[in-house]
Amino acid sequence: MTTAQRTQTIAAASLGIAVLVLALKFLAWWVTGSIALYSDALESIVNVVTSVAALIAVSLAQRPADAALPYGYHKAEYFSAVLVGVMIIIAAILIFREAWLGLLAPEIPDAPALGLGIGAAATVVNIVWARVLIRHGRKARSPAIEADGRHLMTDVVSTVGVLVGLGLVVLTGWAVLDPILAALVALNILWSGWAVVRDSVGGLMDVAVPADVQQTIREVIATSAEGAIEAHDIRTRQAGRMTFIDFHLVVPGAMSVDDAHTICDGIEARLREAVPDVQITIHVEPENKAKHSGIVVV
Structure with a gap:
């Protein structure tokens, strides 16, 4: 299997894994009602969208140059990565809204142990797959695949913070920690989105090699x-x-x-x-x- 074929296979597999993780996170939110877990699930919707965008971009980037695009379709991956960044920022705004509503009426989550277990399972899947994406993205010099992996790793950090915080909510009884955690997740996501857009715009502007x-x-x-x-x-x-x-x-x-x-x-x-x-x-x-x-x- 060539590097290009492997890149397309990984992009397709990434979509399936994103859907699986999305289902797990929404299940964790459904059983607990936690705003922080809801914010984590919203970020996974972005993962699904970005996986679709990465798959399309990688497929386009493999097309040979033609009369319309004599230098090839390679920049299609940068457009995908920019879309990833924009979607991340939109997710952050949605999470800020939910966090604000939660601050106005904080509640202790239901069935926290089950929610924590489901969230932990989703995190393990994301950690393994993010490492695969980042490693292959750098090796194949695929901005779309690497951006997808970087976003997944950000998702891992967010989820770990949410799970730890949810445990503290249960132990301390401070319901207000739940929306505060959601707001912190949104800040982390916002920073990640800016980084992805910044790097991708550099590629679109014909940045020099390192x-x-x-x-x-x-x-x-x-x-x-x-x-x-x-x-x-x-x-x-x-x-x-x-x-x-x-x-x-x-x-x-x-x-x-x-x-x-x-x-x-x-x-x-x-x-x-x-x-x-x-x-x-x-x-x-x-x-x-x-x-x-x-x-x-x-």
Whole structure:
């Protein structure tokens, strides 16, 4: 199974797991009437929506480039991740509303032990699956899958806080703790939503690759362009799992087109070994175009 196929399989499985966890959390809320557990269940509705969005985005991102989108469909994953962030923020607003109503009329939850047990089971499922999503998302460089995993891990933190707090409500009899916990969950969700939107917008804005990858690219060009003079105006951008690199390569004016093309082929081969899923564009220039400010060929 290829990485792309595995990514699609994981995205499909994520939807099924999100529905299972949603059912467990609503069951926990139904047996207890806890506003905090209700807020936790609302967040799981977001998990289902984001899993659907991730599945659609991952499927689109695998489509080959065509005349309409000659650079491919890779950015579809960023739109999915932005949708995830927006849905998280909406969930936080809904939870704030329920927390406010709960503060006006606090109540001790019913059947807390059963509710805690069901919530704990949902949390175990989320912990295991979140680790799978984050690990695979980073390996496959899939923003949609990684965003889904990060949100699930936030969900885990929220649920653990809710379960601990619900236990304190039962032990102390302070019913007001229930809506306060719901408000804290909403704050945590709000922060998570902002982080997802921020990172995804960076991808849509053609953010450059990380500094360590940029350094690798520069080193590869410097050591594999024998026969050229320099490389300058190096630009990179990330679009989902794809990395785009373009730069100008200065060669001696008397060099033949065939020789210059051979140098470019060598650079491209080395870059593909060092940077997976990369598209490279090299503009060849004569030596009078040298800027003496780029990469000097070793």
